[in-house]
Amino acid sequence: xxxxxxxxxxxxxxxxxxxxxxxxxxxxxxxxxxxxxxxxxxxxxxxxxxxxxxxxxxxxxxxxxxxxxxxxxxxxxxxxxxxxxxxxxxxxxxxxxxxxxxxxxxxxxxxxxxxxxxxxxxxxxxxxxxxxxxxxxxxxxxxxxxxxxxxxxxxxxxxxxxxxxxxxxxxxxxxxxxxxxxxxxxxxxxxxxxxxxxxxxxxxxxxxxxxxxxxxxxxxxxxxxxxxxxxxxxxxxxxxxxxxxxxxxxxxxxxxxxxxxxxxxxxxxxxxxxxxxxxxxxxxxxxxxxxxxxxxxxxxxxxxxxxxxxxxxxxxxxxxxxxxx
Amino acid sequence: xxxxxxxxxxxxxxxxxxxxxxxxxxxxxxxxxxxxxxxxxxxxxxxxxxxxxxxxxxxxxxxxxxxxxxxxxxxxxxxxxxxxxxxxxxxxxxxxxxxxxxxxxxxxxxxxxxxxxxxxxxxxxxxxxxxxxxxxxxxxxxxxxxxxxxxxxxxxxxxxxxxxxxxxxxxxxxxxxxxxxxxxxxxxxxxxxxxxxxxxxxxxxxxxxxxxxxxxxxxxxxxxxxxxxxxxxxxxxxxxxxxxxxxxxxxxxxxxxxxxxxxxxxxxxxxxxxxxxxxxxxxxxxxxxxxxxxxxxxxxxxxxxxxxxxx
Numbered sequence: 241x242x243x244x245x246x247x248x249x250x251x252x253x254x255x256x257x258x259x260x261x262x263x264x265x266x267x268x269x270x271x272x273x274x275x276x277x278x279x280x281x282x283x284x285x286x287x288x289x290x291x292x293x294x295x296x297x298x299x300x301x302x303x304x305x306x307x308x309x310x311x312x313x314x315x316x317x318x319x320x321x322x323x324x325x326x327x328x329x330x331x332x333x334x335x336x337x338x339x340x341x342x343x344x345x346x347x348x349x350x351x352x353x354x355x356x357x358x359x360x361x362x363x364x365x366x367x368x369x370x371x372x373x374x375x376x377x378x379x380x381x382x383x384x385x386x387x388x389x390x391x392x393x394x395x396x397x398x399x400x401x402x403x404x405x406x407x408x409x410x411x412x413x414x415x416x417x418x419x420x421x422x423x424x425x426x427x428x429x430x431x432x433x434x435x436x437x438x439x440x441x442x443x444x445x446x447x448x449x450x451x452x453x454x455x456x457x458x459x460x461x462x463x464x465x466x467x468x469x470x471x472x473x474x475x476x477x478x479x480x481x482x483x484x485x486x487x488x489x490x491x492x493x494x495x496x497x498x499x500x501x502x503x504x505x506x507x508x509x510x511x512x513x514x515x516x517x518x519x520x521x522x523x524x525x526x527x528x529x530x531x532x533x534x535x536x537x538x539x540x541x542x543x544x545x546x547x548x549x550x551x552x553x554x555x556x557x558x559x560x561x562x563x564x565x
Numbered sequence: 566x567x568x569x570x571x572x573x574x575x576x577x578x579x580x581x582x583x584x585x586x587x588x589x590x591x592x593x594x595x596x597x598x599x600x601x602x603x604x605x606x607x608x609x610x611x612x613x614x615x616x617x618x619x620x621x622x623x624x625x626x627x628x629x630x631x632x633x634x635x636x637x638x639x640x641x642x643x644x645x646x647x648x649x650x651x652x653x654x655x656x657x658x659x660x661x662x663x664x665x666x667x668x669x670x671x672x673x674x675x676x677x678x679x680x681x682x683x684x685x686x687x688x689x690x691x692x693x694x695x696x697x698x699x700x701x702x703x704x705x706x707x708x709x710x711x712x713x714x715x716x717x718x719x720x721x722x723x724x725x726x727x728x729x730x731x732x733x734x735x736x737x738x739x740x741x742x743x744x745x746x747x748x749x750x751x752x753x754x755x756x757x758x759x760x761x762x763x764x765x766x767x768x769x770x771x772x773x774x775x776x777x778x779x780x781x782x783x784x785x786x787x788x789x790x791x792x793x794x795x796x797x798x799x800x801x802x803x804x805x806x807x808x809x810x811x812x813x814x815x816x817x818x819x820x821x822x823x824x825x826x827x828x829x830x831x832x833x834x835x836x837x838x839x840x841x842x843x844x845x846x847x848x849x850x851x852x853x854x855x856x857x858x859x860x861x862x863x864x865x866x867x868x869x870x871x872x873x874x875x876x
Binding site: 410 | 642643644645646647649650653654668669670671672673674685687689690691692693694695696697700708709710711714715716718719722736738739740741742743744745748749753754755768769770771772773774775776778779781786788854855858859860861862
């Protein structure tokens with residue numbers, strides 16, 4: 241299985257290449273990609289230089305243009321696609337049908353990958369994307385079990401990539417407007433989720449309150465470590481009960497399922513984390529690379545440190561394990 | 566028959582789990598009394614619920630059609646299991662009714678069949694709408710997240726095409742493989758005991774500071790606030806919207822439809838309709854923030870820029 245690694249900056253890109261990535265994915269410094277955070281992502285010259293470096297080490301570069309085109313501003317996304325192709329991207333990762341149609345028609349030889357944001361979760365959906373746009377690979381939404389994936393790969397003529405480590409969307413990706421409901425900014429339209437621009441921390445007695453827009457996302461007692469108010473990882477009240485209604489603040493980790501995913505016919509494992517620093521990227525890429533080559537019994541030791549660097553310092557196999565539902 | 570310039574009213578599928586008789590009686594009353602031209606129905610949120618309503622679909626469709634309404638069958642919003650794939654295929658293959666595609670699997674199967682696109686498919690621009698129209702889509706209900714700028718632009722680029730706007734109801738905001746509704750009651754999705762049926766208008770989820778925020782509806786998360794686009798109907802009508810969608814809540818939907826019809830026909834001021842609506846669907850905040858390019862929960866009252874009703 242290929243290891244697809246994140247890069248939010250040119251230096252993280254270089255670290256990922258050096259640490260053993262088979263491909264690095266990244267995006268331009270604007271709303272055309274789903275990690276549109278301040279200080280992150282690539283200018284055109286930076287991407288050119290990064291692709292050149294990757295090429296020199298036989299590593300591929302995937303460019304994510306995985307937000308939905310704003311009506312009337314399609315030219316911004318078209319230009320991004322044109323530039324990514326001209327700069328030599330090995331694949332474009334797309335979510336919007338309109339942009340897929342543009343790329344498929346204008347650049348029929350360009351490899352087109354379907355972003356997780358497109359939410360293609362079954363054979364008919366994937367066959368549609370292959371037939372309509374010539375998709376070569378689909379990144380599966382994090383709503384399928386390993387058994388679902390094994391069945392799916394046998395039914396389609398398209399490579400499958402799955403998320404293996406890092407941030408975990410609880411909701412089907414590309415189909416969530418929770419962030420914009422509270423802040424006006426969403427992954428689909430703005431490339432952000434629970435954006436820092438709308439986050440506030442407030443001290444209430446000995447309680448630390450984290451807010452997103454006008455809403456309290458969590459309250460932390462004096463003995464608790466406070467965390468970032470990602471909407472779906474907050475604590476809420478339902479009836480008389482308080483708790484993490486959707487998911488605890490945990491990260492995805494499929495190291496225990498590596499063999500099952502390989503047997504399921506998965507072509508590539510994707511590491512989330514374009515917003516993370518270069519030290520994290522280097523550590524996670526090299527550890528995952530070693531884990532992939534190691535026998536199952538040795539993997540836990542190889543990734544123990546990684547788990548401690550994860551969100552909430554705890555990890556889950558998420559939807560890959562049927563019991564998560 | 567309304568003239569082409571006056572938008573038709575359309576009733577979306579019931580997103581909640583209602584028991585069979587309640588669901589059937591709801592549609593019987595819609596057939597007999599509601600001034601809606603189009604009805605889209607069928608389980609959309611969770612395939613485990615299908616057996617509740619399936620025994621009643623035939624009689625409901627018959628009653629609605631006898632009342633002169635066009636009926637469209639809704640497909641599932643999320644398809645992961647073989648059983649679910651089969652269900653969508655059968656629905657599209659066997660039915661002589663048009664279907665509403667709510668996920669990509671249906672899109673792949675509907676190519677040569679009359680169909681609509683539901684609000685759960687990501688149509689953010691006219692380029693995408695044209696791709697879908699070229700594959701045979703006859704009506705597209707745009708996602709609730711779209712601002713008026715985008716709606717206007719899409720309509721301008723596809724004059725004459727039938728677009729629909731989600732104008733009343735709690736908004737479907739997210740869907741998950743995990744059932745937060747069952748989880749909140751100590752159950753899992755696979756052993757849920759259809760517990761979501763206990764809340765026919767969604768299970769309120771509040772913040773720890775007791776702000777109303779969301780409701781859980783099985784695997785779907787919805788806004789606690791109810792979208793109300795009444796002040797906005799005139800602008801939508803001028804932009805060329807073909808259909809105005811009302812999404813069923815557990816309130817008097819006939820009365821809701823009557824209000825929207827009256828405002829569309831210029832028989833009632835929107836301000837008066839909003840005031841009456843608060844009596845028909847009491848205790849629920851209204852919102853229209855997405856339309857005005859704000860946070861979705863915001864309520865922008867006409868003539869003022871103030872956001873109200875974070876509740």
